[in-house]
Structures are given as C-alpha cells and as structure tokens.
Amino acid sequence: MISILLIAIAALFFTGIINKVKAKIGGRKMPSVFQPVYDLIRLFKKGAVYSNTTSIIFKIAPSVYLASVFTAMLFIPIGNLHSLLSFHGDFVFFTYLLGIGKFMMIIAAMDTGSGFEGMGANREALYSLLVEPAFFILAGSVALFTNNISFQELFLHLHMSSNLSIIIGIAAIYVLMYIAIVENSRLPVDDPKTHLELTMVHEVMVLDNSGFDLALIHLASWFKFSIYGAIISNFLIQVQWPVYVQILSFFFIQAVFAFTIGILESFRARNKMEKNPQWIIMLSAIAIVVFLTALIITNKIILH
Amino acid sequence: MDLLFFKITIVLIVALFVLPQRIQYFWSLLLHTAILGITSFWAIESLFFYSGSLILPFFPFWGNTISLVIDPLSAFFLLVVNFTAFMGILYAKGYLKPYYETKNRSETAFHFFNFLGLHLSMLLVVMLRDAVAFLIAWELMSISSFFLVIFESEKKETLRTGIRYLIQMHIGVVLLMVAFILAFVGSGAAFSFDGLSMYFAAHNPFWLFLLFFIGFGIKAGFIPLHSWLPHAHPAAPSHVSGTMSGVMIKMGIYGILRVLTTIHHDLFGIGLFILIISLVSGLIGISLAIVQHDVKKILAYSSIENIGIIGIGIGLGVIGLAMNIPVLAVLGFAGGILHILNHSLFKSLLFFTAGNVYRQTHTRNIEQLGGLIKKMPKTALFFLLGAMAISGLPPFNGFISEFLIYSGMFKSLQSGGLMTDIVILFSFSGLAIIGGLAVFCFTKVFSIVFLGNPRSSKTENASEVENPMLIPDYLISAFIIFIGFAPALFMKPLAEIVHLFTGNTDFIFQIVPTLNKISLSSGIFIAVIVIFWMLRNWQQKRQKVEQSATWGCGYSGANPAIHQYTATSYAENFRQLSAKIVNVKKDFELFEETEIFPGERTFETRSSDIFEDQIITKPSGKLLSLFEKIAVLQTGKIQHYLLYALVFLLAISVFALLNWI
Numbered sequence: 001m002i003s004i005l006l007i008a009i010a011a012l013f014f015t016g017i018i019n020k021v022k023a024k025i026g027g028r029k030m031p032s033v034f035q036p037v038y039d040l041i042r043l044f045k046k047g048a049v050y051s052n053t054t055s056i057i058f059k060i061a062p063s064v065y066l067a068s069v070f071t072a073m074l075f076i077p078i079g080n081l082h083s084l085l086s087f088h089g090d091f092v093f094f095t096y097l098l099g100i101g102k103f104m105m106i107i108a109a110m111d112t113g114s115g116f117e118g119m120g121a122n123r124e125a126l127y128s129l130l131v132e133p134a135f136f137i138l139a140g141s142v143a144l145f146t147n148n149i150s151f152q153e154l155f156l157h158l159h160m161s162s163n164l165s166i167i168i169g170i171a172a173i174y175v176l177m178y179i180a181i182v183e184n185s186r187l188p189v190d191d192p193k194t195h196l197e198l199t200m201v202h203e204v205m206v207l208d209n210s211g212f213d214l215a216l217i218h219l220a221s222w223f224k225f226s227i228y229g230a231i232i233s234n235f236l237i238q239v240q241w242p243v244y245v246q247i248l249s250f251f252f253i254q255a256v257f258a259f260t261i262g263i264l265e266s267f268r269a270r271n272k273m274e275k276n277p278q279w280i281i282m283l284s285a286i287a288i289v290v291f292l293t294a295l296i297i298t299n300k301i302i303l304h
Numbered sequence: 305m306d307l308l309f310f311k312i313t314i315v316l317i318v319a320l321f322v323l324p325q326r327i328q329y330f331w332s333l334l335l336h337t338a339i340l341g342i343t344s345f346w347a348i349e350s351l352f353f354y355s356g357s358l359i360l361p362f363f364p365f366w367g368n369t370i371s372l373v374i375d376p377l378s379a380f381f382l383l384v385v386n387f388t389a390f391m392g393i394l395y396a397k398g399y400l401k402p403y404y405e406t407k408n409r410s411e412t413a414f415h416f417f418n419f420l421g422l423h424l425s426m427l428l429v430v431m432l433r434d435a436v437a438f439l440i441a442w443e444l445m446s447i448s449s450f451f452l453v454i455f456e457s458e459k460k461e462t463l464r465t466g467i468r469y470l471i472q473m474h475i476g477v478v479l480l481m482v483a484f485i486l487a488f489v490g491s492g493a494a495f496s497f498d499g500l501s502m503y504f505a506a507h508n509p510f511w512l513f514l515l516f517f518i519g520f521g522i523k524a525g526f527i528p529l530h531s532w533l534p535h536a537h538p539a540a541p542s543h544v545s546g547t548m549s550g551v552m553i554k555m556g557i558y559g560i561l562r563v564l565t566t567i568h569h570d571l572f573g574i575g576l577f578i579l580i581i582s583l584v585s586g587l588i589g590i591s592l593a594i595v596q597h598d599v600k601k602i603l604a605y606s607s608i609e610n611i612g613i614i615g616i617g618i619g620l621g622v623i624g625l626a627m628n629i630p631v632l633a634v635l636g637f638a639g640g641i642l643h644i645l646n647h648s649l650f651k652s653l654l655f656f657t658a659g660n661v662y663r664q665t666h667t668r669n670i671e672q673l674g675g676l677i678k679k680m681p682k683t684a685l686f687f688l689l690g691a692m693a694i695s696g697l698p699p700f701n702g703f704i705s706e707f708l709i710y711s712g713m714f715k716s717l718q719s720g721g722l723m724t725d726i727v728i729l730f731s732f733s734g735l736a737i738i739g740g741l742a743v744f745c746f747t748k749v750f751s752i753v754f755l756g757n758p759r760s761s762k763t764e765n766a767s768e769v770e771n772p773m774l775i776p777d778y779l780i781s782a783f784i785i786f787i788g789f790a791p792a793l794f795m796k797p798l799a800e801i802v803h804l805f806t807g808n809t810d811f812i813f814q815i816v817p818t819l820n821k822i823s824l825s826s827g828i829f830i831a832v833i834v835i836f837w838m839l840r841n842w843q844q845k846r847q848k849v850e851q852s853a854t855w856g857c858g859y860s861g862a863n864p865a866i867h868q869y870t871a872t873s874y875a876e877n878f879r880q881l882s883a884k885i886v887n888v889k890k891d892f893e894l895f896e897e898t899e900i901f902p903g904e905r906t907f908e909t910r911s912s913d914i915f916e917d918q919i920i921t922k923p924s925g926k927l928l929s930l931f932e933k934i935a936v937l938q939t940g941k942i943q944h945y946l947l948y949a950l951v952f953l954l955a956i957s958v959f960a961l962l963n964w965i
Contacts, residue, residue, distance in 0.1 A: 044843065045847075046847065047844070047847035047848035047849055047850070048844060048847065048849050048850070049849075049850045049851070049852050050849065050850070050851055050852070051851075051852060051853060051854040051855075052851050052852065052853060052854075053675070053756060053757055053853075053854050053864065054854075055677045055678060055755065056677075057677065057688075057755060060833075060837060062836075062840075063833055063836035063837045063840055064833050066836055067829060067832040067833040067835075067836055068829065070832050071825065071828055071829040071832055074825075074828065085821065085824070085825050085828070086821075087817070087818045087821040087822070088711060088715070088815075088818050089707060089710060089711040089714060089715075089818065090821075092706075092707055092710045092711070092714075093698060093703075093707070093822060093825060095736075096696065096697055096698050096703055096739070097698060097825075097829065099695070099697055099739070099740075099743060100692065100697040100698065102743070103692065103695065103697060103743055103747060106743075106747045106751070107688075107747050107750055107751045107755060110747070110751030110752075110755050110756060110869065110874075111751065111755040111756065112756070112854045112855075113674075113675075113755070113756035113757040113854055113864055113865075113867075113868045114854045114855060114856060114867065114868070115856075115867045115868060115869055116855070116856075117854075117869075118868060118869025118873065118874060119869065121747070121751070121869070121874075122744075122748075122869070122873075122874045122875075122876075122877060122878075123877065125743060125744045125747055125748075126744065126877050126878055126881075128740065128743075129737065129739075129740025129741055129743060129744055130740070132736045132737065132739065132740045133733040133736045133737055135736075136732050136733060136736045137729065137732075137733055139714075140713075140714060140717060140728070140729065140732060143714050143717055143718075144717040144718060144725065147718040149711070149714045149715060197857070207855045208854055208855055211844075211847065211849075212839075212840050212843045212844060212847075213840070216836065216840070274880070277877075277881055284733070288729070291729055295722065295725060298718070300721065300722040300725060301722060
C-alpha cells in the first residue's frame with residue numbers, strides 16, 4: 001500500500017524536475033518544481049470543448065487510460081514494501097493492462113476524424129507494438145535469472161552478486177529507461193515540446209482533449225514515468241537495507257532518472273521519424289543480450 | 305444411438321424443401337436446437353459426469369460397428385460447434401431477410417439444408433473415430449460449406465472462390481486419406497484414429513504426422529496452406545463466415561490434436577515444427593490483415609493469426625512433453641485449447657457485427673465507411689468488444705488463453721535446457737509482437753469503420769439493425785466477458801481435456817489462485833474506470849462544456865471526410881517496415897510534364913499474398929499453360945482421334961512383343 005503512495009508522490013515531482021533541468025540548461029528561468037501540479041489543478045477546474053465528430057469513445061478513453069495506468073501501479077513493489085496485487089506472471093497482465101489504455105487512446109484519437117491525430121495514433125500503435133517484446137524479453141531474462149515470475153518475487157530475489165549479474169543490471173536499467181521514454185513519447189522518439197503537429201506522436205493524439213480529460217491524460221503519463229522509475233529503482237535497491245533507506249533511495253533514484261531525462265532532452269535531437277522503428281527494435285536486441293547473459297549465469301551456456 | 309434416429313433426422317432435414325419459404329427458417333432452427341440439445345447433453349455428460357469416453361454404437365458397417373466416441377476432447381469441440389453454429393443460425397434470420405426477395409424457395413431451402421449439414425457433419429467429425437466414416441463426415445463438411453460459400457452464386461467471383469475452396473479442400477482430404485492408408489498398411493491395426501498409435505509406436509512419427517498436418521492444416525489455414533481462407537470468408541454470407549471461421553477451421557486443429565494423442569515419442573521435432581509454422585502464421589497472418597481494406601478479409605487473415613496462437617500453445621505443449629517439462633506441456637495445451645473456444649466466440653461476434661455493417665451499407669470496403677458509431681451504436685460497441693478481446697486485452701477472454709501460454713513459458717524457463725529456453729524466447733517475443741500487431745490491426749478496423757466522419761455516401765442511410773439480429777451478439781459478448789472475469793470456472797473441464805495429452809494436470813489447478821487474482825485485478829480496473837468516469841461527469845456538470853469542430857489548424861471549412869486518415873495511411877508506416885511480407889502494390893498514373901490541365905486521376909493500393917502467388921497462382925498458371933499446349937491434340941476431328949487410338953494400340957502391341965509389359 002505504501003508503495004503506491006510513494007510512486008504517486010514521485011509522479012507529482014517527476015515532470016517538474018525534468019522541466020527544471022531543461023530550463024536551467026536552456027538558459028531560462030527555472031519554473032517551480034510544482035508548476036506541473038499547478039497546471040494540473042487548473043485543468044481539473046476547467047470546462048471542456050468537444051469536437052462534433054467525437055463519440056462516447058473519445059469521452060471515456062482518458063478515464064480508461066488513467067485507470068489502466070493506475071491499476072498497473074498496484075503491481076509495483078518497492079524494495080521490501082509489497083505491492084497491493086501480486087501473482088505469478090503479473091508482468092504479463094501489467095503490460096496488457098497498459099495495452100488496453102493505449103488501445104483506447106488510439107481509437108479516441110481516431111474518433112476526432114482529424115488527419116493529425118490519425119498520424120499520431122498510428123505512430124503510437126506502431127511504437128508500442130515494437131517496444132513490447134523488449135519488455136517481455138527483459139522480464140523473461142530476470143525470470144530465468146531468479147526463477148520467479150511476479151514483480152514482487154523477481155525483485156526480492158534479484159541479487160547483484162557476480163560480475164555477470166552486473167551486466168544484467170546495467171543493460172536492464174538502460175533498456176527500461178528507454179522503454180519508459182518510448183512509452184511516454186519523450187526524446188529521442190518524440191519531442192513533447194515540438195510546435196509542428198506533423199512531427200508529433202503523443203501530443204498530437206491529445207490535441208482535441210481539454211479540461212478534466214486532458215488532466216487525466218497528463219496524470220496518467222506522470223504515473224507511467226514514475227512506474228518505470230520504480231521498476232528501475234527495484235534493480236538497485238537491496239532488500240536487506242533498512243526500510244527508510246529504501247524509501248530515500250527510491251526517491252533519489254526517481255530524481256536521478258528525471259534528471260537524466262532532462263539532460264537527455266536538452267542535448268539530444270529527435271530521431272528522424274522513419275528511424276524510430278529501428279531505434280526501438282534495438283532495445284529488443286539489447287534485451288536479448290540480457291537474456292543470453294542470464295543463460296550464461298544459469299550455466300545453460302557454458303563458456304570455456 | 306440408433307441408426308433409425310439418424311435416418312429420421314435426415315428425413316426431417318430433407319423436409320425443408322417442401323416447406324414454404326417463411327417456415328423454412330423456423331423448421332431449421334428447430335432441427336438445430338434438437339441436434340444441439342442431444343449432442344450437448346452427451347458432451348456435458350462426458351465432460352463433467354463421466355470419466356473416460358462415452359461410446360455410442362452408430363451403425364454397422366462391413367461387419368464392424370461404427371461408434372460415436374465422445375471423450376473430453378470431442379465433448380469440448382461438440383460444445384464449441386453447437387454454440388457457434390446455433391449463434392450462426394440465430395443471426396441468419398435477420399441477415400437473410402433481404403435475400404428472400406431474390407432467392408426462391410428451393411434456393412433458401414438448400415441453404416438451410418447445407419447449414420444443417422455443416423452443423424451435423426462437424427459434430428460427426430469430432431465424434432467418429434473410424435477412418436472411412438471420419439473421412440465421409442469430413443467430406444460432407446467440405447461440401448456443405450462449399451454450397452454455403454457460394455450462396456450468392458450469381459456473382460462470378462463468389463463462384464470462382466467457392467470452386468477454389470472446394471479444390472483445396474480436396475487436396476487436403478486426399479492427403480488425409482493417404483495418411484490413413486499409410487498408417488493402416490504400415491501397422492495393420494484398425495483403419496481408424498485408434499489404429500494410428502500402433503503405427504506411430506513402431507515408426508518415426510514425423511513424416512506421417514507431416515502428412516496429417518498438411519491435410520488438416522489446409523482446413524485450419526496455417527500459412528502457407530491458407531490461401532482459400534481470405535477469399536472464402538468474404539464471399540460467404542456473414543452467418544456462414546462466422547461459423548466457418550469460428551468453428552469449421554478448428555476442425556483442422558481438432559484433427560491435429562486427435563493425431564497428437566496417438567504419438568508418444570520423438571515429439572520434439574513435431575513440436576518445433578508446429579511451433580514454427582504457428583509463429584509464422586501468427587505474424588504473417590496479422591501483418592497481412594493490417595494492409596487489407598475488405599473488413600471480412602481482415603477478419604479472415606486475423607483467423608489465420610489466431611490459428612497461429614492456438615498452434616503456438618499446442619506446439620509448446622508438445623515440446624513440453626518431449627523435453628519432459630510438465631508445466632510447459634500442461635499450460636501450453638491448456639492455453640491453446642482455451643483459445644479455440646475464445647476465438648470461436650470473438651471471431652463469430654466480429655463477423656456478425658461486420659455482417660450488420662455490410663447489410664446496412666452494402667459495402668465491405670472500409671475506406672468507404674466511417675462514423676458508424678453514431679448510426680449503429682450497439683453494433684459498434686459489440687465490434688469494439690470483439691476487437692479488444694481478439695487483441696488479447698484484459699479483462700476479456702482472449703487474454704486468459706494467452707496468459708496461460710505465457711505463464712507456461714515463463715515458468716519453464718528455469719527448468720528447461722538451452723534449446724528450450726531459446727525456443728521459449730522466440731515464442732514469447734513472437735506472441736508479444738502478435739499481440740501488438742493485433743492491437744494495431746483492430747484499432748485500425750474499428751476506428752476506420754465506426755469512428756470519425758463518413759468517408760462516402762454509403763453510410764448515409766445506415767441505421768441500427770433490428771434487435772433480433774443483435775441477440776447472438778448479446779449472448780456471445782456475455783460469454784466473452786464471463787470467461788474474462790471468471791476464468792477459474794473453466795479450468796476443471798479444461799484439465800479433463802488436457803489430461804488426454806499430458807496425463808498429469810496439476811499445473812492447471814495450481815494456476816487457479818492466479819486466475820482468481822486476475823479476476824480481482826480486472827474488477828479493480830473496472831471499478832477504477834467507473835470512479836474516474838463518475839468524477840469526470842460530476843466535474844463537467846459544474847463546468848461549461850461546449851461542442852465545436854475538430855482542431856484543424858484553423859481550417860475548419862474543408863470537407864472533414866477528406867482530411868481524415870484512411871485505412872491505407874493508417875497502415876502506411878507498418879507497410880514500410882514489412883514491405884517484403886505484405887507486398888502492397890499501388891496502381892496510379894503519374895502526371896506528365898506536358899499536362900497543363902491535369903484530368904482526374906485514381907489511386908489504388910492492393911496487397912497480394914506472396915504465399916498465394918508463389919504456391920497457388922504461379923504453379924497452377926504454369927500447369928494450365930502446359931495443359932493448353934497439350935490441348936493441341938484435341939482437334940475435334942474424328943480422324944485424328946482414330947489415329948490416336950491406332951497409335952495407342954500399336955504401341956501396346958510393340959511393348960507386348962518386346963515383353964516390356
């Protein structure tokens with residue numbers, strides 16, 4: 001139960017930190033770390049404008065999207081702090097649950113009958129299908145490595161002891177970080193601050209959302225970031241640490257993660273649109289390296 | 305069962321032809337209900353109350369008694385066939401109504417006759433063990449479905465498709481016959497499924513299995529044996545395509561499963577073979593589905609994909625048996641078999657709703673549709689439900705079967721060897737990509753058909769279909785949601801079926817707590833949606849909510865239909881990635897430099913199936929041209945034919961003289 005709270009709190013600060021870093025590097029005055037929260041509160045108080053073309057799908061999609069992310073959050077433990085829900089193979093459910101949110105957002109974008117949003121929708125559909133295997137291969141490698149198949153047990157039994165397991169740790173964190181970036185449509189896959197609809201992915205999908213619905217969508221993407229941050233932090237937090245150290249290091253890792261994304265977004269240009277698929281498939285390739293390493297550690301591949 | 309009983313059934317079915325057109329439907333509905341009642345009773349008795357198989361003597365044949373044998377596998381298929389066929393006939397009432405004006409009494413009678421024939425022959429296929437009787441039932445199934453496909457035979461294309469289907473089915477049946485005969489000659493055991501085990505025990509099972517696999521695989525639609533499927537489903541009326549795609553293609557799976565029950569050694573090669581073919585079918589099937597424009601063709605290709613998923617489950621199950629990893633074997637088979645039921649549900653739902661759209665708009669080309677959710681809201685929601693279920697998303701049934709396969713894979717990673725682990729790595733990556741592609745495909749279909757603005761005038765007069773036509777949709781949807789939320793209830797009968805393959809089925813019962821937690825999580829998910837939705841409505845009551853045009857950079861005057869994404873453009877980025885597989889061709893004429901006032905131009909894209917081109921069209925084209933060359937001999941002059949006869953006689957006598965024959 002506490003883990004949900006922690007993830008939610010981290011989510012509130014996440015975008016604020018990214019924006020702060022980006023402003024500092026960009027030579028602008030730094031906004032308050034709470035600025036996104038103020039924006040969100042404002043959105044929650046606003047009315048909404050709906051396109052005449054839209055139907056019930058467009059109206060219900062943000063609620064389903066946030067619900068899917070929120071429910072997915074219930075599966076994530078933090079160190080010793082157990083998750084609310086846990087069962088064998090929960091990461092499959094986790095991925096497919098996020099899938100249902102994406103499904104709704106894609107058809108909601110198509111519901112507006114706008115060419116722009118169709119563009120965003122089909123890009124999102126393609127990217128999320130390409131990134132899915134990477135997550136599964138990673139989960140499979142860790143399952144193979146620890147012989148456990150739920151988030152909870154995976155992380156409890158994940159000991160970075162031998163030299164090879166450090167490879168797994170580093171590569172897994174790298175892949176997870178970029179999965180988070182693809183899932184949240186950040187640089188280098190998508191530039192959230194771009195001004196041209198034609199080059200957007202996620203932003204263009206939500207062009208027509210406003211008010212409460214838009215707030216739900218923003219909240220969902222914060223949660224998503226924080227969920228992946230929590231998964232990454234689980235690779236680093238050791239269960240034998242005292243609980244308060246675990247909590248502190250959780251926030252520290254989330255902050256470093258946000259900081260890294262801020263730096264990445266300041267210095268990196270967006271990929272060319274047609275290069276994106278290749279770039280995303282690369283994540284699966286790295287994940288396969290993790291899998292092979294796990295095979296070596298479990299003595300299935302014997303090196304001479 | 306008494307033969308007399310069977311004869312009475314036949315007479316009652318034939319009575320269709322003398323009944324007036326209006327009563328025919330109800331008469332056939334009555335017969336379907338009767339058949340459903342009796343066989344479902346047997347099936348339930350066998351599956352739930354009777355351990356072992358139920359044997360009912362059917363009729364004497366050359367001194368033997370041919371029996372109907374109902375073991376759990378048959379019982380499962382009986383129930384699936386009965387449900388889907390019954391939904392089909394319920395749906396047919398509304399769907400066929402417009403055809404009563406163009407079709408005469410005997411034509412509709414013949415249609416109902418064949419639908420009954422299809423239902424009955426599928427039931428016989430899963431109950432008969434004797435090879436001759438089985439093949440006769442199999443043949444009846446092919447023929448009756450052929451006549452159902454060519455219902456609109458006044459269209460030339462439909463007739464061509466039907467004949468193509470019939471020919472391919474016969475290639476399949478010949479292979480099956482050869483396989484049975486080979487087994488019979490090789491072992492001398494009974495000429496039936498039961499006799500196969502003796503052959504397989506004594507020989508390397510792979511080659512004979514391969515023969516069976518091709519024979520049954522043509523029916524099931526594994527790539528590259530699938531080329532009839534994307535043509536026959538669009539040509540057939542929707543209740544027929546729903547039934548064919550929902551259950552008839554599963555008869556191929558049944559055959560493969562039945563043969564697998566008789567093989568007990570050297571299973572690894574067989575498992576790997578099934579797995580690879582299934583992964584290919586899944587990936588290529590759904591990729592081809594994405595680039596189609598015909599809604600029923602999309603559904604047909606997606607059937608190939610789902611056959612692939614079923615095959616992945618079965619293939620992993622067989623590998624699990626071969627490598628002695630019980631958890632993989634049990635959960636692989638369980639997932640594959642449950643997916644048979646699941647696919648029969650959501651695919652028939654999708655075909656029926658696609659049929660509703662076709663009936664109201666008279667087009668299957670999705671590029672001409674759009675915005676139908678406003679005119680046909682119920683159909684749209686049913687289609688959405690089916691689309692989500694088929695994409696394997698929770699909390700619907702498609703997720704449950706895929707989850708079983710996934711957990712089998714992840715649980716056996718540790719205990720498996722290097723080879724198994726690599727196989728599993730490819731399988732779960734493949735399954736994940738297939739899932740993602742299914743989302744891509746079905747978001748496309750749903751949003752192009754039902755969302756946005758109408759793309760042509762065809763949708764203008766569309767309205768929701770009459771309520772009776774939606775009855776099967778309600779029933780199927782209820783079932784889909786039920787499996788999605790209470791999968792644990794289905795595990796006991798599933799274990800009975802899986803027991804035939806693996807013996808020990810503890811792992812199915814071990815997964816029940818997990819499934820209960822999935823149900824709980826799904827419940828939480830739905831509850832959270834409801835909470836957010838209510839909060840949203842509460843907030844919006846207090847605020848100003850306006851209606852306006854979609855954001856279009858300030859250009860709102862243009863025709864909104866033109867500014868939308870089309871199905872082709874939605875698939876474009878995927879097409880670029882998979883250009884080699886999907887093989888899309890564009891037909892257009894370039895503007896010439898000298899054209900100062902260019903005239904009207906058209907642009908068309910179509911995808912051709914490379915497997916069909918390379919395996920069916922090209923060789924058969926070559927064969928045809930060869931025959932045409934030989935046809936020079938056919939001059940039509942009696943003198944020439946006499947000459948041929950003379951040459952033949954001379955040749956024979958020369959051979960005889962030389963003692964060559």
